[in-house]
Amino acid sequence: MKVAEKQQIVPSYPFEAPPKQGQAVEVAPGILWMRKPLPPPLSHINTWAIADGAGWTAVDTGMQSSETAAGWSEAIAGALKHRPIERVFGTHMHPDHIGMAGWLTRRFECRLWMTRLEYLTCRVLVADTGREAPAEGVEFYRRAGWDDEAIDQYRARFGGFGKAVYQLPDSYRRIVDGERIAIGEHEWTVVVGSGHSPEHASLYCPALRVLISGDQVLPRISSNVSVFPTEPDADPLADWFDSLVHFERTVPDDVLVLPSHNEPFTGLHSRLHSLANGHLRGLDRLRKQLAEPKRVVDLFGALFARNVYADPHLLGMATGECIAHLNYLIARGEAKAERGDDGVDRYRRA
Ligand SMILES: [Zn+2]
Numbered sequence: 582m583k584v585a586e587k588q589q590i591v592p593s594y595p596f597e598a599p600p601k602q603g604q605a606v607e608v609a610p611g612i613l614w615m616r617k618p619l620p621p622p623l624s625h626i627n628t629w630a631i632a633d634g635a636g637w638t639a640v641d642t643g644m645q646s647s648e649t650a651a652g653w654s655e656a657i658a659g660a661l662k663h664r665p666i667e668r669v670f671g672t673h674m675h676p677d678h679i680g681m682a683g684w685l686t687r688r689f690e691c692r693l694w695m696t697r698l699e700y701l702t703c704r705v706l707v708a709d710t711g712r713e714a715p716a717e718g719v720e721f722y723r724r725a726g727w728d729d730e731a732i733d734q735y736r737a738r739f740g741g742f743g744k745a746v747y748q749l750p751d752s753y754r755r756i757v758d759g760e761r762i763a764i765g766e767h768e769w770t771v772v773v774g775s776g777h778s779p780e781h782a783s784l785y786c787p788a789l790r791v792l793i794s795g796d797q798v799l800p801r802i803s804s805n806v807s808v809f810p811t812e813p814d815a816d817p818l819a820d821w822f823d824s825l826v827h828f829e830r831t832v833p834d835d836v837l838v839l840p841s842h843n844e845p846f847t848g849l850h851s852r853l854h855s856l857a858n859g860h861l862r863g864l865d866r867l868r869k870q871l872a873e874p875k876r877v878v879d880l881f882g883a884l885f886a887r888n889v890y891a892d893p894h895l896l897g898m899a900t901g902e903c904i905a906h907l908n909y910l911i912a913r914g915e916a917k918a919e920r921g922d923d924g925v926d927r928y929r930r931a
Contacts (some may be wrong), residue, residue: 591848592800593839597834599844603655605630606877608731608845609789611765613660617643617652619677625853626677629793630656636665640784640793641672641841642681645747649681668754671695672795673778674703676745678841683747693753694762696773698780703746704834710743721810724926725900728877734893738928741890772831773796776802776821785832792836798828798852801843803859808908818860818909860906867906871916874927877903 596614600606605613611632616625629640643649652755656664666689666836671679679695686693695699711855714736722735756762758773762784772783784793796804806821834850868881880903881889889899907928910916918926 591851593848594800594844594846596845599625599627600660602652603659605656605660605900608839609791611630612789612839613637613793614839614845615652615660617649617677617681618646619644623677623842625842627839629839630661630666631764633667636667637661638668638670638764639666639685640670641678641795642685643925644677644680645684645744646680646745650684653681653685660862665691667691669693670756670782670784671699671925672783672793672797672841674699674706674779675778676742676798678795679703679749680746683749693750693816695753696757696771696780696782697755699754699778699782700749700894703749707743707746707749712740714739715810718810720924721813722900723924724877724920725899725904726878726925727896731896733892735897738893746845758782770831772828774821774824776806776817776819776824776826781824785836790833790836791839792832792849793839794841796841798838798849798856799840799842800846800852803856805898805902806818806860806905808899808904809901812909813904816905816908816912818905819912820838820856821860825857829853860899863906864910867910867929868915871910871928871930874919875930876925877907877920878928880907880928 596606596608600614600616602616605615608614613630615628617628619626626643628643630637651747666685668691669682669685671682671693683791717816719732722732726815756771758771760771762769767788769784769788772785774781781795781797783797808817829850832849836849837845837847838849839845863884867880868884870880877900881899884903884906885899889895907916914931916928917931918928920926922928
């Protein structure tokens with residue numbers, strides 16, 4: 582008798598509870614899952630330690646704060662058994678990932694391994710701290726339809742990036758897409774993606790069937806894909822779609838995915854498809870809205886369920902992501918923007 586196969590529900594989460602601050606859960610042989618605190622709404626970032634000879638390779642580090650430092654110290658004395666961290670991988674430049682890299686590399690006199698665009702972009706963004714908000718930035722958000730209060734918030738918050746990053750090491754070890762790196766007993770392959778950040782590195786281990794995905798594949802939330810004032814005509818959503826395809830071709834479906842937020846999961850390929858479909862549906866809703874001219878701020882409802890005005894950080898991400906979708910349509914001849922006498926852009930179908 583053939584027993585009907587129960588369809589696997591994806592993503593599925595094989596671990597019941599996340600590790601507490603300072604503790605670790607072994608999710609695969611020699612791979613420890615740890616957490617570091619973050620302000621809401623994310624609340625945490627996952628960091629990983631891979632057994633590497635007599636010590637560890639750390640992947641991602643948490644945001645710079647005394648709480649994160651305390652978490653690392655507790656982990657080093659506890660789960661990491663006082664063995665040294667031999668090197669630090671940064672998946673990408675965002676402060677929740679790279680914030681404590683300089684602290685760890687100095688403490689253990691080890692090197693930071695990162696892609697070139699992530700390392701250099703991080704150095705540039707950190708250098709903004711202490712500067713006034715640039716005219717190009719103010720103009721960019723005014724064109725999107727921000728009011729004076731939101732612009733004032735942007736000015737007040739400008740330079741915050743560097744405050745969340747401990748001084749980066751002044752040299753690093755470059756990693757590139759497709760590179761194979763021995764960590765402990767196994768070989769890992771670097772898989773680069775783009776769209777969330779310029780040259781994001783994930784690490785895939787064929788022998789262990791594990792993918793450390795960083796922010797490239799998250800199970801319960803979608804990664805922010807944004808346009809920023811430094812490159813207002815960028816098309817990061819095209820890069821993001823290409824990256825989803827690259828991951829599907831490079832990494833098999835039956836891996837355990839270790840993401841930077843939420844929990845380890847299985848069901849990689851179906852998650853890649855649902856991430857792509859989420860953006861495709863967003864593009865469709867935008868196409869409908871653009872029958873009449875609209876400002877960026879008029880279009881949030883088509884893309885986001887949340888009230889993006891709830892906090893200024895969210896407003897910045899929503900604006901960047903909305904422009905990413907609009908630039909995608911413009912680059913394909915489906916939409917165009919016209920600047921009004923008030924200096925604000927109106928988008929409509931081409
Ligand atoms: Zn990120």
